[in-house]
Amino acid sequence: MSLLNVENLTLQFDTDEGRITAVDDVSFSLEPGEVMGLVGESGSGKSVTAKALMKLNAGNAHYAPETKISLMLEDQSIDIMSLKSPREMQLVRGGAISMIFQEPMASFAPAMTIGKQMVEQLLIHSDMSKSQAKALSIEMLDRVGISDASTRFGQYAFEMSGGMRQRAMIAMALSTKPKLLIADEPTTALDVTIQAQVIDLMKDLVDEFHMGIIFITHDLGVVAQTADKVAVMYLGRMIEQGPVRNVIRHPQHPYTQGLLDALPKLDDLEAPLTPIAGDIPSPLERPSGCVFHTRCPKIIGDVCKRDIPHWVDTNASHRTACHLCTVKQGETA
Amino acid sequence: MREDMLISTRNLSVEFNIGSGVFSKQVLKAVDGISINIPRGSFFGVVGESGSGKTTLGRALLKAAPIARGTATYDDGENTYDLTTLKGAELKDYRKRAQLIFQDPYAALSPRMTVRDIIAEPLEVMGITKTREETDTRVREIAEKCRLNLEHLRRFPHAFSGGQRQRISIARALVSGPQFIVADESVAALDVSIQADVLNLLKSIQKEMGLTFMFISHDLSVVAHTCDHVAVMYLGRIVESAPTRQIFNSARHPYTKALFSAIPSLDPDDRGRAQKLEGEIPSPTNQPPGCKFHTRCPFATDICKREEPALETCEDGHAVSCHHWQDLR
Numbered sequence: 001m002s003l004l005n006v007e008n009l010t011l012q013f014d015t016d017e018g019r020i021t022a023v024d025d026v027s028f029s030l031e032p033g034e035v036m037g038l039v040g041e042s043g044s045g046k047s048v049t050a051k052a053l054m055k056l057n058a059g060n061a062h063y064a065p066e067t068k069i070s071l072m073l074e075d076q077s078i079d080i081m082s083l084k085s086p087r088e089m090q091l092v093r094g095g096a097i098s099m100i101f102q103e104p105m106a107s108f109a110p111a112m113t114i115g116k117q118m119v120e121q122l123l124i125h126s127d128m129s130k131s132q133a134k135a136l137s138i139e140m141l142d143r144v145g146i147s148d149a150s151t152r153f154g155q156y157a158f159e160m161s162g163g164m165r166q167r168a169m170i171a172m173a174l175s176t177k178p179k180l181l182i183a184d185e186p187t188t189a190l191d192v193t194i195q196a197q198v199i200d201l202m203k204d205l206v207d208e209f210h211m212g213i214i215f216i217t218h219d220l221g222v223v224a225q226t227a228d229k230v231a232v233m234y235l236g237r238m239i240e241q242g243p244v245r246n247v248i249r250h251p252q253h254p255y256t257q258g259l260l261d262a263l264p265k266l267d268d269l270e271a272p273l274t275p276i277a278g279d280i281p282s283p284l285e286r287p288s289g290c291v292f293h294t295r296c297p298k299i300i301g302d303v304c305k306r307d308i309p310h311w312v313d314t315n316a317s318h319r320t321a322c323h324l325c326t327v328k329q330g331e332t333a
Numbered sequence: 334m335r336e337d338m339l340i341s342t343r344n345l346s347v348e349f350n351i352g353s354g355v356f357s358k359q360v361l362k363a364v365d366g367i368s369i370n371i372p373r374g375s376f377f378g379v380v381g382e383s384g385s386g387k388t389t390l391g392r393a394l395l396k397a398a399p400i401a402r403g404t405a406t407y408d409d410g411e412n413t414y415d416l417t418t419l420k421g422a423e424l425k426d427y428r429k430r431a432q433l434i435f436q437d438p439y440a441a442l443s444p445r446m447t448v449r450d451i452i453a454e455p456l457e458v459m460g461i462t463k464t465r466e467e468t469d470t471r472v473r474e475i476a477e478k479c480r481l482n483l484e485h486l487r488r489f490p491h492a493f494s495g496g497q498r499q500r501i502s503i504a505r506a507l508v509s510g511p512q513f514i515v516a517d518e519s520v521a522a523l524d525v526s527i528q529a530d531v532l533n534l535l536k537s538i539q540k541e542m543g544l545t546f547m548f549i550s551h552d553l554s555v556v557a558h559t560c561d562h563v564a565v566m567y568l569g570r571i572v573e574s575a576p577t578r579q580i581f582n583s584a585r586h587p588y589t590k591a592l593f594s595a596i597p598s599l600d601p602d603d604r605g606r607a608q609k610l611e612g613e614i615p616s617p618t619n620q621p622p623g624c625k626f627h628t629r630c631p632f633a634t635d636i637c638k639r640e641e642p643a644l645e646t647c648e649d650g651h652a653v654s655c656h657h658w659q660d661l662r
Contacts, residue, residue: 041524042495162383163613191382191551192595193610199597200609218524221597225604244601262529264558266596269581273529273558279494 002029003072003212004053004180010064011052019062020283022048024236024291032179033210037227037244039220039259043280045236046216050182053214054093055080071096073179095125098173102185104165108157114141115153118172125176140171144201163194167201174205184216199225220259224248229317232256235280235291242318252320254298290323298324339513339545340371340394344403347386347393351618361618363389365569366403368644373409373512376539376546378560378577380553380592384614386569387549391515394547395431396424407431409512429459432506436518438498442490448501449486452476455509471508478538479504496527500534507538517549532559553592557581562650565589568617568625571644575651585653587630587661624656632657 011023023045030036038046051057053069069080073096083089101107109117115137122133134153141149144167157165166186173181183202187195203226206213215226223230224244231241232253240253251257258276265271278295281287287294293304303323312325347364364386371377379387392398394405396419405416407427414427435441442451452472455461462468476486479500490498499519506514516535520528536559539546550556556563557577564574565588573586584590591610612629615621621628627637636656644654655661 041526161613191614192553193382193591194613195597196595196609203604219597220525221599224599224601225597248599248601259525260599262526263599264529264532264554265599266554266557266581266593269557269578273532275530275533276526279496279527 001072001077003032003034004030005068005070005072006049006053007068008064008066009049009052009069010067011048011057012062012064013058014060014062017284021286022061022236022283023052026233026236026238028231028238028241030180030212030214032212033206034229035206035213035215035227037223037230038214038216038233039218039223039230040233041218041259041280043235043283044233046233047184048236049233050099050184050214050216053080053180053182054097054099055083055089056093056099071180090124094121094178095176096178097180097182098176098178099182099184100166100169100173100186102188104162104169104189105157107169108165110157113154113156114160114168114172115155118153118175121172122175136175137171140175141168144168144171144174144205145197146171163190163197166190166194166198170198170201170205174209174211177209177211179211181211181213182216183213185218186215187222188217188219195222202226220248220263232259235283235286237291237321239292239322240318240320242315242320246315246318250315250318252314252318252325253292253322254296254324255292258295258297290321300324300327337373338370339373339375339409340369340405340407340547342370342394342403342405343368345369345390345393345400345405346402347389347398348401359618362569362620363398363617364393367569367571368403369564369571369574371545371547372562373545374539374543375562376536376548376560378556378563379547379549379566380551380556380563381566382551382614384568384617385566386617387566388517389569390566391433391517391547391549394513395433395515396427397433407513425459429461429509430511431513431515432509432511434499434502434506434514434516434519437522438495438502439522441502442498444490447487447489448476448481448493451490451501452486452504452508455505459509461509472504475504475508478507478541479534494527495523496530499523499527499531503531503534503538507542511544513545513547515547515549518551519548520555521550521552528555535559554596565592568614568620570625570654571652572626572655573651573653574644575648575653579648579651585647585651585658585661586626586655587632588626624654626655632661 007027009023009026012019012021026049040046067081071078118137119133122128138149138153141152146152146167187198227244230244230247231238234255240256251260261274276295289305289307290309293299300323309321309323311319311321312329314320314325344366346366349361351361352359381387389398393400400417407414419427449472453468456468462471481500520531548560560577563577563580564571567588573589610629623639624637624642627633642654642656644652646652
């Protein structure tokens with residue numbers, strides 16, 4: 001039984017300009033100890049998808065009735081959509097599921113010491129005493145490579161550098177021993193050398209704590225270095241998912257191919273950078289059929305504009321939602 | 334000084350006074366004795382982590398940060414400016430010839446002005462055009478070069494995506510007809526596909542109009558694809574400077590090597606192969622003695638802690654500042 005099962009997640013927001021679809025029929029699962037990279041441009045719905053796992057989206061969010069999110073804890077399965085009161089949600093928010101954000105300066109309270117914030121959440125999510133919580137917090141700070149952890153415990157977020165703040169954030173997120181960690185662009189605001197340190201740290205921590213991680217990023221290089229499997233999103237739909245080697249070496253969807261072609265490659269400095277034509281459409285004007293058809297260089301005809309493509313297995317556990325793949329499979333079958 | 338250089342600096346330093354109390358005067362050396370030559374019509378890259386002084390260097394060359402010591406000159410063949418003494422009418426003239434493109438296209442554009450007004454503002458402020466017709470013609474010309482159409486000019490910035498906004502910023506920087514553009518992290522806030530689009534645009538504009546770019550970035554892979562020459566900065570100093578191809582094929586400084594190996598590889602089988610750098614860049618108010626990189630350098634010896642290495646030329650156009658560069662091949 002998987003750690004996390006998401007089925008038919010559809011999420012809409014009511015805005016002044018009308019109801020917009022942010023996530024459209026997304027399904028995936030995650031095993032314990034597995035790292036899934038969730039990739040896409042801004043506006044693709046990757047953060048909204050992750051927040052939906054804890055029902056953290058704003059009050060104007062509407063979940064479609066067929067949405068099903070279940071989380072496996074010990075031997076019982078929790079139906080997250082059925083949790084209503086904030087008290088019930090506490091079991092998952094910060095407890096079974098923790099989250100790390102992009103900008104650690106914005107996620108720590110500026111007027112509270114790091115230590116106080118770490119202890120506070122442990123008191124809420126466990127039956128530890130204050131002194132036990134403090135001891136565990138200092139141990140966690142030490143574990144993520146912060147030197148002189150007991151001094152740092154009493155400091156404020158502004159007294160730390162960006163890299164150190166992100167380490168403290170990771171220590172805080174992991175001290176409640178979550179089963180699932182959601183990391184939303186955790187290295188984007190960091191310098192490359194610090195990013196490399198944080199990526200290393202997260203890999204060590206997966207080995208040690210064996211939690212599942214959803215790693216949200218727009219950087220395919222970071223995905224290649226961290227993830228076991230990848231899911232690519234575009235305009236609220238998942239369009240390709242599979243093992244990291246397969247997806248990066250043999251991308252099937254024209255969008256995934258486009259993302260890879262747009263990256264500057266270090267082994268060939270002369271290779272031209274190829275942007276994906278056009279801009280991502282406004283969520284108010286979602287294209288019919290395949291959402292990518294307005295920018296797709298390999299569009300095969302009216303079928304792309306008319307029908308939503310089905311998932312096609314292109315390889316072992318590598319699935320793509322593209323009419324081109326459907327046609328190709330029809331030819332070989 | 335060579336004749337074909339647009340920008341030349343000798344021992345350029347920028348310092349900020351912090352802690353202005355009577356007893357607690359402290360000086361922050363943001364840029365510390367930098368000598369660079371930027372050839373006319375080139376794409377000159379400056380790379381480094383946050384806190385390396387790359388933005389301050391760019392600002393000093395635009396006369397937007399105070400020059401404490403050293404010299405800096407601008408020479409486009411027709412006009413020459415001494416940036417250390419520039420002021421008054423001459424400084425206003427220089428502003429037409431040297432422009433900046435910012436990092437964040439969401440913060441850089443006024444939400445209350447139409448795109449036409451945003452692009453036209455420098456022309457009006459600098460008194461470059463005399464009539465509204467003249468301004469409009471100029472705005473339309475430059476907008477077309479930046480792939481914005483007439484329909485776009487009537488709208489407000491909120492109607493545009495990140496990539497389109499960055500094209501508006503570029504149009505505004507170019508409208509006064511500058512020779513020298515400082516692009517400070519101009520693609521860092523953009524998605525990869527849009528980043529590729531903006532980089533291609535900058536390159537084609539540079540070729541077409543014969544401009545000189547100083548391209549500041551923390552992303553080595555972006556710099557490698559766009560720049561002719563790369564200077565690597567660490568704590569206010571240049572540690573290595575070379576033509577792009579050379580620095581990629583044979584980086585000499587341990588810091589440059591570490592920066593390259595820290596770029597996440599697209600090959601999943603490359604995991605853990607990177608040469609990791611311990612620690613973080615020290616605070617510029619509390620700089621280590623000797624070679625500034627010695628606190629993080631895996632090859633540091635006693636001499637590195639005592640003496641600051643000079644920037645030595647190791648091959649034509651390739652300079653490195655490291656005591657051990659010859660042993661580290």
